[in-house]
Amino acid sequence: MMSDVNTVPASVAMLRVLESWGVKQIYGYPGGSFSSTMSALEQEKERIQYVQVRHEQVGALAAAAEAKLTGKVAVTFGSAGPGATNLLTGLYDAREDHAPVVALVGQVPSPNMNMNYFQEFSEQPMFEDVAVYNRTVMTPESLPWVVDKAVREAYKHQGVAVVVIPNDMGFGEIPDVEYASAMIDETKEAPLPDPTNEEVDKFLEMVKEAKRPLIHVGRGIKDGGDQLVELSKKLQIPLVMTGLAKGLVPDEYEGNLGMANRAASKAADEMFATADLVIAIGADFPFANLVYRSHDFKFIQIDADRVQFGRHHYLDLGIWSDATSFVEKALDRSEAAPESPWFKAAVADMQNWSEYLDMLTNRDVSPLEFEPVYKHINRIAKDDAIFSIDVGDNIINSFRHLKLTKKNKWVISALFASMGVGVPGALAAKFNYPDRQVFNISGDGAYSMVMQDLITETKYQLPIINVITSNEALNFIKNSQADTDMNDYSGIFIEGQDFAMSAKSMGVEAVTVRSTDELEAAFDKAVEVTEAGKPFLIDAKITDKRSLPVEDLLIDVEDGKWVEKVAPNYNAVGVMEHIDSVRDFFDSYDAQSLKTLPELFEEFGVEA
Numbered sequence: 093m094m095s096d097v098n099t100v101p102a103s104v105a106m107l108r109v110l111e112s113w114g115v116k117q118i119y120g121y122p123g124g125s126f127s128s129t130m131s132a133l134e135q136e137k138e139r140i141q142y143v144q145v146r147h148e149q150v151g152a153l154a155a156a157a158e159a160k161l162t163g164k165v166a167v168t169f170g171s172a173g174p175g176a177t178n179l180l181t182g183l184y185d186a187r188e189d190h191a192p193v194v195a196l197v198g199q200v201p202s203p204n205m206n207m208n209y210f211q212e213f214s215e216q217p218m219f220e221d222v223a224v225y226n227r228t229v230m231t232p233e234s235l236p237w238v239v240d241k242a243v244r245e246a247y248k249h250q251g252v253a254v255v256v257i258p259n260d261m262g263f264g265e266i267p268d269v270e271y272a273s274a275m276i277d278e279t280k281e282a283p284l285p286d287p288t289n290e291e292v293d294k295f296l297e298m299v300k301e302a303k304r305p306l307i308h309v310g311r312g313i314k315d316g317g318d319q320l321v322e323l324s325k326k327l328q329i330p331l332v333m334t335g336l337a338k339g340l341v342p343d344e345y346e347g348n349l350g351m352a353n354r355a356a357s358k359a360a361d362e363m364f365a366t367a368d369l370v371i372a373i374g375a376d377f378p379f380a381n382l383v384y385r386s387h388d389f390k391f392i393q394i395d396a397d398r399v400q401f402g403r404h405h406y407l408d409l410g411i412w413s414d415a416t417s418f419v420e421k422a423l424d425r426s427e428a429a430p431e432s433p434w435f436k437a438a439v440a441d442m443q444n445w446s447e448y449l450d451m452l453t454n455r456d457v458s459p460l461e462f463e464p465v466y467k468h469i470n471r472i473a474k475d476d477a478i479f480s481i482d483v484g485d486n487i488i489n490s491f492r493h494l495k496l497t498k499k500n501k502w503v504i505s506a507l508f509a510s511m512g513v514g515v516p517g518a519l520a521a522k523f524n525y526p527d528r529q530v531f532n533i534s535g536d537g538a539y540s541m542v543m544q545d546l547i548t549e550t551k552y553q554l555p556i557i558n559v560i561t562s563n564e565a566l567n568f569i570k571n572s573q574a575d576t577d578m579n580d581y582s583g584i585f586i587e588g589q590d591f592a593m594s595a596k597s598m599g600v601e602a603v604t605v606r607s608t609d610e611l612e613a614a615f616d617k618a619v620e621v622t623e624a625g626k627p628f629l630i631d632a633k634i635t636d637k638r639s640l641p642v643e644d645l646l647i648d649v650e651d652g653k654w655v656e657k658v659a660p661n662y663n664a665v666g667v668m669e670h671i672d673s674v675r676d677f678f679d680s681y682d683a684q685s686l687k688t689l690p691e692l693f694e695e696f697g698v699e700a
């Protein structure tokens with residue numbers, strides 16, 4: 093009989109399910125329709141923390157970042173109506189970067205549903221596209237079960253699970269029994285396929301036939317970076333990384349050419365443009381239709397996910413396999429290739445590029461440019477620091493200038509490119525890794541979309557180093573406009589703000605820097621304040637200088653010789669117009685020290 097059984101509010105039972113999954117905090121901002129869960133959060137506060145953010149989007153982005161950083165399910169919430177719609181950007185961010193996130197969404201009490209009630213709308217259809225699992229709870233008894241299932245679905249599909257909770261469901265009393273089913277380690281990978289000997293031998297045959305092979309490495313390589321470096325040396329194949337794979341192969345490895353496309357190193361784009369064999373290993377690359385189709389090459393794809401095959405380029409060979417076990421088998425079955433002029437040229441190209449970047453980082457410039465800011469980030473960064481990097485120029489700049497060790501972590505919005513991820517990513521980093529140094533690196537446009545959540549850094553006394561690079565422009569977009577033959581810029585200039593002053597008003601110590609000689613003291617102060625357990629903000633007023641757009645270099649063969657040109661649509665408004673010589677192009681970016689690719693190919697004897 094019910095009277096003999098202890099009961100518990102369904103919302104409390106639901107939170108206990110989340111606790112049993114190891115969820116330590118839930119990010120959100122309450123509305124009236126979420127009261128049943130809020131009351132449970134109060135009751136369970138010793139076991140699960142409610143993190144009060146100041147906008148549901150920040151909560152959803154923080155959950156996405158937490159899932160990306162930890163690999164574990166993260167939870168966010170919003171109430172009915174605008175609370176629900178505000179979650180969407182963060183949920184899409186999680187979906188695109190394959191992060192397991194559960195969203196608890198408030199709904200008006202069930203008797204008011206379908207009655208045109210205040211803040212009521214039909215939530216499920218809105219979440220249908222973003223979610224791998226999407227349910228409205230119909231009884232209090234089912235609430236903990238549905239949430240348990242949501243966690244499993246989020247893990248299984250590495251995506252977003254949505255549970256809509258009519259407010260009265262959470263208040264309903266249900267038997268106080270165990271609701272989470274037996275735990276298994278959901279972060280454990282399902283067994284992935286191995287390659288066959290025949291597949292690896294066919295791959296090795298194609299590598300032998302190629303003159304200019306290149307490996308495009310995605311995050312599918314996971315912990316196999318060291319083995320991949322060995323294979324790269326053994327077969328003399330340079331490596332180009334996708335954004336999400338940065339850090340999985342040491343930046344110091346000479347054959348690591350960094351990223352391709354717009355956030356690229358010069359070497360990565362030039363080698364992509366001249367490769368005759370591209371081998372994509374565990375790589376999901378959103379710019380494939382640009383970079384992969386720019387010229388003809390043979391294409392091998394190795395992927396553990398069957399739906400990825402052929403997405404990027406027609407296949408000459410597809411191998412359904414875990415990336416690392418493929419690399420290990422290829423190491424076993426291969427013989428060392430002779431020294432390759434192509435590999436040497438790639439290494440020299442990357443060295444030349446790195447020296448150029450170092451020169452920019454180390455010089456004194458007035459007014460301040462972004463590179464010296466990165467010099468000081470690298471100077472104070474601990475070797476296990478975590479970087480949350482917002483969308484915009486800082487992505488390119490971080491790919492190029494941030495020196496990462498294997499112990500560092502970093503989180504970005506790789507595929508959805510959601511502006512405003514810097515602050516939420518830093519919040520998630522600090523809640524999950526309280527003993528590690530955490531940076532938020534954001535441009536002024538992105539930061540000002542979420543800056544209210546500096547209050548959250550103060551509220552929870554989170555020692556985050558916020559570096560805001562302010563140039564009063566959406567510079568990434570400005571440069572996109574320049575590249576699309578627009579006659580003039582439109583809508584990309586933004587008003588300057590005194591971010592140090594507004595940070596102080598939210599309880600965060602802050603400084604403004606305008607010249608290279610102010611950087612040292614500012615970054616030293618950031619260390620001092622954060623080591624004392626408090627957040628800090630540096631508003632670095634930088635120019636809107638464009639960094640060298642290597643994607644505008646085009647390479648071709650004419651009369652049996654390599655030639656390099658500047659893209660005909662290159663129209664760097666405000667930098668220089670109508671440049672067609674590569675030398676002039678380099679000069680306009682202070683890059684007199686760069687060698688052109690034909691010069692390098694000639695030096696190392698790479699035939700056309």
Ligand SMILES: CC(=O)OP(=O)(O)O
Pocket residue numbers: 483484485486511534535536537538565566567568569570
């Ligand atoms: C989106 C964008 O253009 O940002 P930033 O100004 O930081 O490059």
